[in-house]
Amino acid sequence: MGELTETPGRADDAEVPRPVESVRLESVTKRFDTVIAVDSVGLSIGEGEFFSLLGPSGCGKTTTLRMIAGLEFPTEGSIRIHGEEMGLRPPNKRPVNTVFQNYALFPHMSVAQNVSFGLEMRKVAKAERTQRVAQAIALVQLTGMENRKPAALSGGQQQRVALARALVNRPRVLLLDEPLGALDLKLRQEMQSELKALQQQVGLTFVYVTHDQEEALTMSDRIGVMNQGHLLQVGPPEEIYEQPLTRFVADFIGRTNLLDATVESAEIVCLANGDRLPAASGLPAGAKVSVSLRPERLAVRPRDSVSPDMLALEGEVDRVTYMGNAVVYGVKVGWMTIEVRQENEPGTVRHEVGDEVSVTWVPEAMSLVVA
Amino acid sequence: MSVQSTARPRGGARWLLAGHAWLVYAFFYIPIIVLFVYSFSGSRLVGQWEAPTLEWYREVFENDNIQRSVWVSVRVAFFSTIISTVLGTMSALALERFRWRGRRVFDALLYMPLIIPDVTMAVMMLVFFVQAFDIIDSIFGTQFLLGFNTILLSHIAFNISFVAIVVRARLASSDPTLEEAAADLYASRWQCFRRVTLPQIMPGVLAGALLALTVSLDDVVITSFVTGPGSTTLPVYVFGLIKRGLSPAINAVSVLMLVVSMALIFGSLLLQRVISRESSLD
Ligand SMILES: Nc1ncnc2c1ncn2[C@@H]1O[C@H](COP(=O)(O)OP(=O)(O)OP(=O)(O)O)[C@@H](O)[C@H]1O
Numbered sequence: 001m002g003e004l005t006e007t008p009g010r011a012d013d014a015e016v017p018r019p020v021e022s023v024r025l026e027s028v029t030k031r032f033d034t035v036i037a038v039d040s041v042g043l044s045i046g047e048g049e050f051f052s053l054l055g056p057s058g059c060g061k062t063t064t065l066r067m068i069a070g071l072e073f074p075t076e077g078s079i080r081i082h083g084e085e086m087g088l089r090p091p092n093k094r095p096v097n098t099v100f101q102n103y104a105l106f107p108h109m110s111v112a113q114n115v116s117f118g119l120e121m122r123k124v125a126k127a128e129r130t131q132r133v134a135q136a137i138a139l140v141q142l143t144g145m146e147n148r149k150p151a152a153l154s155g156g157q158q159q160r161v162a163l164a165r166a167l168v169n170r171p172r173v174l175l176l177d178e179p180l181g182a183l184d185l186k187l188r189q190e191m192q193s194e195l196k197a198l199q200q201q202v203g204l205t206f207v208y209v210t211h212d213q214e215e216a217l218t219m220s221d222r223i224g225v226m227n228q229g230h231l232l233q234v235g236p237p238e239e240i241y242e243q244p245l246t247r248f249v250a251d252f253i254g255r256t257n258l259l260d261a262t263v264e265s266a267e268i269v270c271l272a273n274g275d276r277l278p279a280a281s282g283l284p285a286g287a288k289v290s291v292s293l294r295p296e297r298l299a300v301r302p303r304d305s306v307s308p309d310m311l312a313l314e315g316e317v318d319r320v321t322y323m324g325n326a327v328v329y330g331v332k333v334g335w336m337t338i339e340v341r342q343e344n345e346p347g348t349v350r351h352e353v354g355d356e357v358s359v360t361w362v363p364e365a366m367s368l369v370v371a
Numbered sequence: 372m373s374v375q376s377t378a379r380p381r382g383g384a385r386w387l388l389a390g391h392a393w394l395v396y397a398f399f400y401i402p403i404i405v406l407f408v409y410s411f412s413g414s415r416l417v418g419q420w421e422a423p424t425l426e427w428y429r430e431v432f433e434n435d436n437i438q439r440s441v442w443v444s445v446r447v448a449f450f451s452t453i454i455s456t457v458l459g460t461m462s463a464l465a466l467e468r469f470r471w472r473g474r475r476v477f478d479a480l481l482y483m484p485l486i487i488p489d490v491t492m493a494v495m496m497l498v499f500f501v502q503a504f505d506i507i508d509s510i511f512g513t514q515f516l517l518g519f520n521t522i523l524l525s526h527i528a529f530n531i532s533f534v535a536i537v538v539r540a541r542l543a544s545s546d547p548t549l550e551e552a553a554a555d556l557y558a559s560r561w562q563c564f565r566r567v568t569l570p571q572i573m574p575g576v577l578a579g580a581l582l583a584l585t586v587s588l589d590d591v592v593i594t595s596f597v598t599g600p601g602s603t604t605l606p607v608y609v610f611g612l613i614k615r616g617l618s619p620a621i622n623a624v625s626v627l628m629l630v631v632s633m634a635l636i637f638g639s640l641l642l643q644r645v646i647s648r649e650s651s652l653d
């Protein structure tokens with residue numbers, strides 16, 4: 001289990017998985033009048049990495065992205081791209097391109113004109129421009145639609161144009177602000193895998209903003225979870241899911257049961273009902289923590305079948321929800337109801353409301369989080 | 372987007388509505404027809420019909436004063452439209468796309484020329500010019516007189532407001548993230564404006580320019596205050612003629628002005644249609 005102490009505002013070098021650093025934020029703070037949109041965020045994103053910023057609405061994801069793009073300047077802190085300090089450098093002089101949430105396609109230009117805009121601005125020769133535009137349009141599978149205006153395209157097609165318009169410039173860092181937010185579920189899933197494939201194929205660094213935890217988990221190399229301007233935790237999807245550091249992260253990613261507890265010693269925490277659980281926290285005795293238990297890591301058994309190597313809480317089945325591929329139980333354990341998800345495999349014993357049962361888990365299944 | 376009403380007026384209501392529409396049209400256009408017809412009347416008395424003649428049109432074209440005032444009007448309208456369109460568009464951009472100290476005050480002040488009565492504006496202008504010329508005279512010893520330049524300056528002053536308001540409405544409905552996208556794609560501020568913002572607001576700029584042109588060609592009150600000897604615009608000259616007694620030549624001048632206005636309006640409609648066709652479909 002990881003250390004529970006936070007180190008806000010510092011990019012943690014130990015966590016950089018790639019040798020080359022692409023984007024680096026140091027103690028970046030952005031204030032709008034009285035609102036602190038981004039609060040001393042430190043972050044290091046490696047070259048070729050698919051990095052997601054995940055968090056609820058209004059947590060500062062877009063603001064962070066806009067500061068990297070140069071559309072907004074930090075109130076404090078520094079942003080480096082490929083080691084170069086960005087300072088107050090305007091967006092047109094930064095080696096990044098953005099795919100905007102609403103696509104921001106130029107309505108008075110055709111698909112081809114939209115895509116070639118960046119190249120024209122950088123004075124790329126006509127012949128090379130035509131070729132690269134055709135390539136980019138082919139890459140996003142829009143060949144044949146070059147002369148259409150954005151208004152004559154579907155949402156998914158517009159999204160691809162926005163992507164092609166950014167990719168054609170061969171930026172080393174691509175910033176994407178909820179690029180799939182406006183699409184329906186099916187198209188969204190299709191585009192997710194296309195985007196991921198494209199990112200690997202071209203070898204780009206992606207900084208990807210989303211509030212969809214599933215999207216972040218399936219696509220990213222690493223995820224940064226934000227809330228209220230703070231970057232709470234950075235790590236690979238498995239780590240974020242399995243070892244959340246804070247209550248917020250545990251609760252925001254996936255479903256979980258959070259049991260209030262107090263640290264008793266280096267190895268033991270004490271639950272609200274007095275039960276002691278073995279858990280190393282690295283926190284001083286008396287500290288308030290929560291035990292995070294994912295519903296799918298728990299089991300419901302008859303009380304007499306609990307073996308001594310399991311951790312268990314006794315309770316009574318309060319509700320049973322049949323979900324097809326699984327059964328979800330709500331088990332009342334005195335001070336709270338614990339959610340348990342049982343896969344619907346052949347031969348599993350079903351419990352009924354009112355059954356006296358035990359909720360059990362193995363020690364590795366739980367994680368400690370701070371409030 | 373248009374909401375189509377499925378309810379159609381029936382019976383009596385339908386005839387009443389149609390009658391009302393015709394009445395409104397008649398009210399608008401009968402005076403114009405009367406004016407047009409009588410501009411060809413051979414009688415010296417306005418409003419009396421005698422054998423048709425082109426005499427009054429000849430008089431207009433041979434009258435040096437009218438010729439001169441037309442020329443002043445055209446030049447004032449042309450230059451004030453161009454200058455106020457540029458300045459008005461810039462003000463609209465500043466107000467709509469940038470945050471700066473004093474923005475609110477400037478915003479409120481911009482509407483002043485539309486709100487305050489023409490006469491007040493005219494007196495203000497006159498007092499301003501007289502005072503300014505006094506000061507310039509006492510410092511540099513250079514003498515300026517009321518005339519073409521003061522007319523032009525006043526027209527620019529009130530036209531900026533008209534242009535700014537029309538352009539601003541258009542800007543407010545265009546998406547500012549488009550400009551951010553352009554900047555993100557390496558466009559400089561100027562390229563951003565030229566390639567993205569301007570095409571978006573072009574219909575507004577043209578509409579503003581047309582409005583400025585019309586207002587400038589129409590203005591009597593302000594121009595008559597700041598005009599000097601030897602330079603009068605056509606409306607001010609016609610107004611003067613009326614005070615001295617009606618002449619059928621006025622009818623002819625009015626018809627000519629009407630024709631020019633109509634040509635301008637049809638021209639602008641045509642232009643707008645061409646532009647919107649260019650920008651909507653491929
Ligand atoms: N230009 C601005 N002026 C004032 N406050 C702003 C501005 N831009 C953002 N904020 C505030 O900063 C906070 C973070 O906004 P941001 O747009 O970064 O959120 P977000 O995480 O992208 O949310 P969402 O998922 O809804 O897009 C919000 O509280 C927002 O109200």
Ligand SMILES: [Mg+2]
Nearest residue numbers: 061062063177
């Ligand atoms: Mg956002």
